[in-house]
Ligand SMILES: *[C@@H]1O[C@H](CO)[C@@H](O)[C@H](O)[C@H]1NC(C)=O
Ligand SMILES: *[C@@H]1O[C@H](CO)[C@@H](O)[C@H](O)[C@H]1NC(C)=O
């Protein structure tokens with residue numbers, strides 16, 4: 372699989388390798404605090420959500436003016452009177468000296484519909500599965516999507532009546548969803564829908580969490596810590612009671628297309644910069660490692676043996692169980 376990666380993907384991988392020690396890092400590296408149970412993590416990002424699992428990856432780019440941007444995904448399971456929900460939140464991490472103003476058009480398109488058929492290897496419920504979009508989708512699909520996005524955005528920006536950034540991002544989402552890339556046929560199989568487009572700059576774009584919000588935050592899941600975080604999008608699906616479904620949702624891979632283009636004087640880019648990031652939350656729980664390291668774990672809890680496949684178990688227990696399983700295998 373690795374032999375088919377493109378030069379661009381290799382360059383991106385090299386750029387990523389410079390700082391993060393894996394393509395996607397999780398709570399261990401971003402140093403999430405432990406949850407009250409001391410087995411799970413709890414990354415509460417200001418007042419925007421609390422997540423037992425987090426993933427962080429760099430946005431690949433060949434443009435040094437854009438380097439250091441990150442996607443962060445948080446996942447949690449919420450029970451309410453209306454039922455259980457699997458919840459994902461997506462944040463953009465921005466270095467403090469990277470001045471993304473509305474001169475630089477910027478869009479993110481989340482390919483939620485494609486997520487269900489993706490994994491980095493054979494095992495879609497693996498907490499520690501690592502990889503790039505080329506691994507999950509095939510490099511020809513990645514290349515086709517990125518190049519179509521680039522062509523589309525060049526087209527909008529070339530129109531006489533140039534669309535606003537938010538209109539351009541909405542059109543990009545729709546045009547990507549409507550189009551079909553043969554190279555992506557195997558992963559899109561009838562499910563090439565449910566894309567979400569968000570403008571990252573311009574009038575209505577989401578704003579970074581303020582210093583004040585950060586001060587009340589117990590967790591700042593980005594490296595380096597001085598980077599800003601902006602909540603870009605949230606995605607929720609109805610959750611079932613099956614542990615398999617919860618694990619599949621928790622460790623699911625979300626492809627995110629990130630596009631930058633010139634929208635005026637002072638733009639950070641001249642040519643369209645487009646890339647695809649595949650982000651998932653990453654185990655193991657940092658708290659579980661601490662527990663194991665200081666020898667206080669009870670290896671004879673027998674929890675793994677108690678779970679018949681397809682059984683219903685309370686989700687708090689399921690999360691603990693998943694963590695325990697992970698800490699045994701890693
Ligand atoms: C990455 O760094 C973290 C802490 O900084 C360390 O615990 C982890 O083992 C490292 N992972 C790899 C693959 O080197
Ligand atoms: C999960 O995140 C959502 C959105 O940020 C938040 O409203 C909810 O309270 C969180 N659920 C849990 C169980 O922390």
Ligand SMILES: *[C@@H]1O[C@H](CO)[C@@H](O)[C@H](O)[C@H]1NC(C)=O
Pocket residue numbers: 468470472637
């Ligand atoms: C970012 O750009 C805006 C508009 O060009 C400018 O007002 C601001 O001072 C810049 N900020 C930094 C940190 O360079």
Ligand SMILES: *[C@@H]1O[C@H](CO)[C@@H](O)[C@H](O)[C@H]1NC(C)=O
Pocket residue numbers: 494495496497498696697700
């Ligand atoms: C997939 O990963 C899960 C959790 O790590 C593990 O329990 C399961 O046995 C794995 N399945 C396969 C087919 O490797």
Ligand SMILES: *[C@@H]1O[C@H](CO)[C@@H](O)[C@H](O)[C@H]1NC(C)=O
Pocket residue numbers: 473474535536573574634635
């Ligand atoms: C950028 O923002 C300024 C002030 O908020 C506004 O006047 C201008 O029209 C915006 N430009 C674009 C391309 O959105």
Ligand SMILES: *[C@@H]1O[C@H](CO)[C@@H](O)[C@H](O)[C@H]1NC(C)=O
Pocket residue numbers: 581582585586591596597598599600
């Ligand atoms: C946010 O808070 C963390 C930890 O308190 C701090 O290290 C970081 O510099 C802050 N970042 C921003 C952008 O305010």
